[in-house]
Amino acid sequence: MKSTLFRLLAGVFATFALSIGASQAAEGWPREIATSHGVIHLSAPPQRIVSTSVTVTGTLLAINAPVIASGATSPNSRIADDQGFFRQWSSVAKQRGVKRLYIGEANAEAIAGEAPDLIIIAATGGDSALRLYDQLSAVAPVMVVNYDDKSWQQLAEQLGQATGKEADAAQTIASFAAHQQTVKQSMHLPAQPVSALVYRPDGKAANLWTAASPQGQMLQQLGFTLAVPPTQLASSQSQGVRKDIVQLAGENMASGLNGNTLLLFAGDKSDVQRLQSNVFLAHLPAVKNQQVYALGDDTFRLDYYSASNLLTQLASQFSG
Incomplete structure (x- = not known):
């Protein structure tokens, strides 16, 4: 008898729990x-x-x-x-x-x-x-x-x-923010301002990250100052409607890379060597002073995972 009553009560409570769960799932929808x-x-x-x-x-x-x-x-x-x-x-x-x-x-x-x-x-x-x-x-x-x-x-x-x-989004963002703050406090920043870029494999062009880009925003949050390219370059439209990059090619590449430090996104040490051996960029202060750093192959597009890897790279390159 007690066993039967227990099963009945358990069924009632289970139904009640499912009802609450369904109500909570529906909250805020449509x-x-x-x-x-x-x-x-x-x-x-x-x-x-x-x-x-x-x-x-x-x-x-x-x-x-x-x-x-x-x-x-x-x-x-x-x-x-x-x-x-x-x-x-x-x-x-x-x-x-x-x-x-x-x-x-x-x-x-x-x-x-x-x-x-x-x-x-x-x-x-x-x-x-x-x-x-x-x-x-x-x-x-x-x-x-x-x-x-x-x-x-x-x-x-x-x-x-x-x-x-x-x-989930709030938790992921908070976890990353804590990691970012730890890295920021431990870093000794290189010569400012910096030019953050993706260096093309052929060495003839580069994409410069702007302050509107996720890469530019993250660097600024960490205390970096982005170099401002010449007005005629900054005002040019890149890839039609994109706000995150300025495309640099030919003689514009050298004039656009006017930071005292160059940060190579989507690149490794071989890309640093390629850039430093480019005769058309040899006169740049960052190249002369060997202030060129690679920040990893996976930083072309930033999400939680690649941004976390970027923090690890920055901490390694510029640890105080």
């Missing part, structure tokens, strides 16, 4: 999410997210969003694994079973085949699938995000709201 391409309606937290942007995928993984598939870049490179996923988070993607949909150009059929309930598209950059917006909007809500004008933390907050992962 949601209206404002994007640069209008407002999207999400009736419940998405469970099958497809990211068309390999850059954005890292931030989705960092906030534990249920990303099931992603576009990829060229595999087996300095920055990507055998699937074309960025090395800084490729192990996390494998653990969570994230599927590679395609390499390079977005494929609408492959995306639709995953039956997503939310599709993420980057507004700019080489991994943007914006041309497929109308086509993909017929499949699922499409969220267009910019990563060229905000930090990965800001992107994480934006994605957190859309995916119901606000708490």
